[in-house]
Amino acid sequence: MSASKIAWINDSYAKMTRYNFFRRVNWGRFSVVSVPYLWLAIFFFIPFVVVFKISLSEAAIAVPPYTPILDWNLEEAYVTLKISLSNYLFLLEDDFYLSAYLSSIKVAAISTFFTLLVAFPIAYLMARTEGSTRALLLALVILPFWTSFLLRVYAWMGLLKKNGLINETLMSLGLIDQPLIMMQTDFAVYIGIVYTYLPFMVLPLYSALEKMDMTLLEAAEDLGARPYQSFFLITLPLAMPGVIAGCLLVFIPAVGEFVIPALLGGSDTLMIGRVLWDEFFLNRDWPMASGVAVVMLIILVLPIMLIRNSQGKEGAA
Amino acid sequence: MTSPQHTDLSQISERTNVQLPSWKSDAQPFVQIENITKKFDDFIAVDNISLDIYKNELFCLLGGSGSGKSTLLRMLAGFETPTSGRILIDGVDMAGIQPWSRPVNMMFQSYALFPHLTVAENVAFGLKREGIRGAEVKQRVTEMLDLVQLGHLGKRKPNQLSGGQRQRVALARSLIKRPKLLLLDEPLGALDKKLREETQFELINIQDELGVTFVVVTHDQEEAMTLASRIGVMNHGVIVQTDEPQDVYEYPNSRFVAEFVGSVNLFEGQVTVDEPDTVCVTSPEAGGELCVNHGISCAPNQDVHVAVRPEKIRVSETRPDQTYNCLQGTILDIAYMGSLSVFKVKLASGKEVRVTQPNTNRESGGRFTWDDSVYLSWDMDSCVVLTS
Numbered sequence: 001m002s003a004s005k006i007a008w009i010n011d012s013y014a015k016m017t018r019y020n021f022f023r024r025v026n027w028g029r030f031s032v033v034s035v036p037y038l039w040l041a042i043f044f045f046i047p048f049v050v051v052f053k054i055s056l057s058e059a060a061i062a063v064p065p066y067t068p069i070l071d072w073n074l075e076e077a078y079v080t081l082k083i084s085l086s087n088y089l090f091l092l093e094d095d096f097y098l099s100a101y102l103s104s105i106k107v108a109a110i111s112t113f114f115t116l117l118v119a120f121p122i123a124y125l126m127a128r129t130e131g132s133t134r135a136l137l138l139a140l141v142i143l144p145f146w147t148s149f150l151l152r153v154y155a156w157m158g159l160l161k162k163n164g165l166i167n168e169t170l171m172s173l174g175l176i177d178q179p180l181i182m183m184q185t186d187f188a189v190y191i192g193i194v195y196t197y198l199p200f201m202v203l204p205l206y207s208a209l210e211k212m213d214m215t216l217l218e219a220a221e222d223l224g225a226r227p228y229q230s231f232f233l234i235t236l237p238l239a240m241p242g243v244i245a246g247c248l249l250v251f252i253p254a255v256g257e258f259v260i261p262a263l264l265g266g267s268d269t270l271m272i273g274r275v276l277w278d279e280f281f282l283n284r285d286w287p288m289a290s291g292v293a294v295v296m297l298i299i300l301v302l303p304i305m306l307i308r309n310s311q312g313k314e315g316a317a
Numbered sequence: 318m319t320s321p322q323h324t325d326l327s328q329i330s331e332r333t334n335v336q337l338p339s340w341k342s343d344a345q346p347f348v349q350i351e352n353i354t355k356k357f358d359d360f361i362a363v364d365n366i367s368l369d370i371y372k373n374e375l376f377c378l379l380g381g382s383g384s385g386k387s388t389l390l391r392m393l394a395g396f397e398t399p400t401s402g403r404i405l406i407d408g409v410d411m412a413g414i415q416p417w418s419r420p421v422n423m424m425f426q427s428y429a430l431f432p433h434l435t436v437a438e439n440v441a442f443g444l445k446r447e448g449i450r451g452a453e454v455k456q457r458v459t460e461m462l463d464l465v466q467l468g469h470l471g472k473r474k475p476n477q478l479s480g481g482q483r484q485r486v487a488l489a490r491s492l493i494k495r496p497k498l499l500l501l502d503e504p505l506g507a508l509d510k511k512l513r514e515e516t517q518f519e520l521i522n523i524q525d526e527l528g529v530t531f532v533v534v535t536h537d538q539e540e541a542m543t544l545a546s547r548i549g550v551m552n553h554g555v556i557v558q559t560d561e562p563q564d565v566y567e568y569p570n571s572r573f574v575a576e577f578v579g580s581v582n583l584f585e586g587q588v589t590v591d592e593p594d595t596v597c598v599t600s601p602e603a604g605g606e607l608c609v610n611h612g613i614s615c616a617p618n619q620d621v622h623v624a625v626r627p628e629k630i631r632v633s634e635t636r637p638d639q640t641y642n643c644l645q646g647t648i649l650d651i652a653y654m655g656s657l658s659v660f661k662v663k664l665a666s667g668k669e670v671r672v673t674q675p676n677t678n679r680e681s682g683g684r685f686t687w688d689d690s691v692y693l694s695w696d697m698d699s700c701v702v703l704t705s
Binding site: 213215216218219220221222223224225226229233234237238 | 394396415416417418421422423425427429430431432433442443446447490491494
């Protein structure tokens, strides 16, 4: 067979497979799946590109308050592309931002840990009860969502402040002489985050624990495991997907949390959400604020991708 | 161990003949269940049961769902606390002893294999809880996996195994701690028929080899018959009869046992002759006199039932030469099942009798046809009289 003939066969074969590919696409399915992707593209990806673009420009007293990256003048026939890395350099040079990032991560990590501690027994109980009791417990977990988030944070202010409900009660019981200072501390921030994000931890944990077969625990006990051993050797490993999902759902928004530290935290509670707010609204330095936002995203996305990656490998093994 | 395909049937039957069965000797019972009752709120799951199980026995608790057999098993394992009564295992009162401290292991109906651990890790679980580490764990796990013929699958996860393989892993896991007593909850329930038959013999061989006392819970009377050295038939939280499989089948002590174990024809009637070695019953239902060659304790003219198994009945075209145990009817239905044929014969009273006939040669399946008038007969020693 001549080389040209082989080439012709290959070519027509390629045409055939291309043809089949378009025939095989299920357009109904495609249109359903494409809606959420379109949504993400319009409301997440494009805004992110805009923010990224702004982070590469410089602040200016203008409307909008930053210099354009691309500048052209048709009469004098020039186009300039001006990319400024000064915002990112400044982020690296100034310790203030680094410590704000680290402190945000610290606050988010500690709150996530305590949210996990509080949520696990709740989720466990929900998974073990049945019928109407389970429905009631589920409703109780979701109930706080029916009130405004801001209102609930203000309610905590009422509880925690110097002459708030907790201090008044403890003093009238004679347990303390001086009111405890709880407001404007990191403690109040932790309470606020744990309280607010609790349902996001409870629900994935519940769905993981609910799938677990209770006879596994009996089997473990039968083989000589005490209840605490059964918990660490059986329950916890099987609940791990829920633990990871819940921790991500709490940790990620907690890092960028702005309202809770602003309302409950003190002036020394340094979190990146507040820095961003200040850059944006007080300094009116949009490019700097955008830079802070982009770096925060990178800091959050990288570890998540690593976790997802290792999970995927484990699942395949 | 021999593979299931090469199981020598004669070896198995030989086993029970080696020595006097322990429940007939005056040996100390290994498991003593004394007046055990278990109530769930108002429901009495187990009602004042007393039972002795001896060393090396393969005891089957046979009963339908809700008969209390699983509750009794779970009380032996320690997962349920008896409402009253006590359980002694090897002479030790089990009251207050937690499941993880009992010399007992259980094989669960669902197998309850740990899905996140490999086969070898599943089997090693019990050993590690005993504080055994390193080479000994590895060696014993290998031995046990070889015993259940899964030596090559140690690194697999349970979801990568077939049903039969999972059943073996569960068995290996429950045997690794060398328990004195192994409890098996419907051990073969999830297997298909062919695999179940193979595994039955395998279970018996393993039990024999390791000398462990087995208590098996099952609802499958065939399974109980093949496995057990003794069967306890349970109904409504009570053990109705405890006997060797053959006695449970041939001498059921009540209508419930007769009907639950195998199929049976029951004829209601009144006692007319009551002698030490002969009982005769006049049964309008059967349309004749039924005689049995064993005595019963009953009042004259008491209402009783005569039970006869379908395979013990002879079918003939001409009237057999006997005055008792002889009925006439017409064939209502025939089911050809290969090795045997099942006939439904309708008597003059309207009662339907089930008869099975072995197809001893190729033509015997077609000996009778629908609406044939036939005679049914059986010997005096083929039926039993039931007073309850």
